[in-house]
Amino acid sequence: MLVGLSLGALLVATTQAVTRRSLLRASEDLETARAAFDRSLDSRTQSAAALTRLVTELPIFRAHLTDARLAADPATITEMADGYRRQLNAAFAVVTDARGRWAGSPGWPAGTAPAPGLQAAIESAVSGTSHREIVAVNDNLFLVVSEPARFAEEVLGTMTVGYALDDAVARELARATHCDVNLVAGTHKPSSGRIRFNGQDVTGLRPDHVAKLGIARTFQTTHLFDNATVLDNLIVGHRLRTRSGLWDVLANTRRLQEEERLCREKAREALDFVGL
Numbered sequence: 540m541l542v543g544l545s546l547g548a549l550l551v552a553t554t555q556a557v558t559r560r561s562l563l564r565a566s567e568d569l570e571t572a573r574a575a576f577d578r579s580l581d582s583r584t585q586s587a588a589a590l591t592r593l594v595t596e597l598p599i600f601r602a603h604l605t606d607a608r609l610a611a612d613p614a615t616i617t618e619m620a621d622g623y624r625r626q627l628n629a630a631f632a633v634v635t636d637a638r639g640r641w642a643g644s645p646g647w648p649a650g651t652a653p654a655p656g657l658q659a660a661i662e663s664a665v666s667g668t669s670h671r672e673i674v675a676v677n678d679n680l681f682l683v684v685s686e687p688a689r690f691a692e693e694v695l696g697t698m699t700v701g702y703a704l705d706d707a708v709a710r711e712l713a714r715a716t717h718c719d720v721n722l723v724a725g726t727h728k729p730s731s732g733r734i735r736f737n738g739q740d741v742t743g744l745r746p747d748h749v750a751k752l753g754i755a756r757t758f759q760t761t762h763l764f765d766n767a768t769v770l771d772n773l774i775v776g777h778r779l780r781t782r783s784g785l786w787d788v789l790a791n792t793r794r795l796q797e798e799e800r801l802c803r804e805k806a807r808e809a810l811d812f813v814g815l
Contacts, residue, residue, distance in 0.1 A: 580682065584671045587627070587684040587702060592669070594623050595688035595698050603634075604688055604696040610636065616643035620698070629700040630681060633657070636696045639665045646701075648677055657699065660685035664697035673704070680704040769815065773806035780805075 594600055603609045603619050610616065616634055620643040624632035631646030639661050641653075653661075656674035663670035664685040672683045681701040688695045734742045741749055764772060781802065787795040 580673075583682060583702065584684065587629075587682065587700060588669060588671065588686065590627055591684050591686045591698055591700055594627070595686050600698070601688060601690060601695055604636065604642075605690075610642065613643055617645050619643070621645035623698070624700065627700055628702075630703045631701045633661065633699040633701075634696060635661055635665070635699075637665065637694055639697070642696070651677060657683055657701075661697055661699055664699065665694060667694050674701065676701070770803075770806050770810065773809050774802045777802045777805045 600619070600623075603616060620632045620634045624645050629646070631644065631648075633644045633647060634642050636642055654674045654676050656672045657676075660670040660672045660674075660683050664687045667687050667689070669687070670683075670685045672685075674681050674683045681703055683699060683701045685697055685699040687697050732742075733740055736749075736752060739752070741752065764775070767775075781798040783792065783795040783798050786792075
């Protein structure tokens with residue numbers, strides 16, 4: 540009984556240690572993803588702001604804001620804005636006059652009221668200050684960049700463009716953080732879609748279940764136990780292929796002994812393969 544309790548306590552302690560390490564790794568993954576997202580967003584923002592600023596400095600753009608006939612024709616302003624929207628690969632564009640009144644908005648969802656964040660960006664540009672914002676529109680997120688169109692110190696109007704933070708951004712983020720690997724390995728659960736491996740749906744499976752199918756990922760820390768030998772760590776890695784449990788340990792069953800022998804053989808084969 541005492542041996543059983545001791546082994547049980549050891550099992551609990553080991554589980555807690557592994558859990559703490561797993562939580563630490565998940566936290567590190569989250570910080571890496573957040574930093575990569577910030578860098579990606581900052582890069583996109585700077586590029587979008589520079590290109591939008593170039594558009595507002597074009598004489599033809601300013602002419603559309605200052606010529607009374609052009610400025611009073613929404614179709615003309617919309618056509619002009621849509622041409623620049625396409626060149627900038629933006630989801631939508633909004634051109635306003637010097638008071639912030641919308642003159643053209645190609646790509647903006649029909650019947651949708653201006654989002655508060657979008658309106659705040661436009662108001663900032665009207666006051667002469669460039670503005671960047673992430674805005675939710677109909678359950679979708681957009682990176683919004685708003686720039687004033689100036690003549691000397693006078694603000695003639697504004698141009699605002701919105702870029703969808705969609706699957707393309709997610710793929711870029713996945714490449715930067717290896718989140719695609721985390722999804723396949725079961726470390727993170729996908730928000731949509733399905734993951735298949737050898738024809739089998741593995742979406743949402745626990746990492747240990749995925750590993751048993753033959754998929755696993757390694758971290759910068761490539762072993763679980765700092766004080767264990769290389770051989771012992773390799774033996775632990777092969778435990779995914781064993782079936783013995785706590786009762787086998789307590790009774791020292793034949794199955795346990797055979798699996799111990801097999802694990803040790805596989806570990807030594809791996810060491811021989813790498814010349815250790």
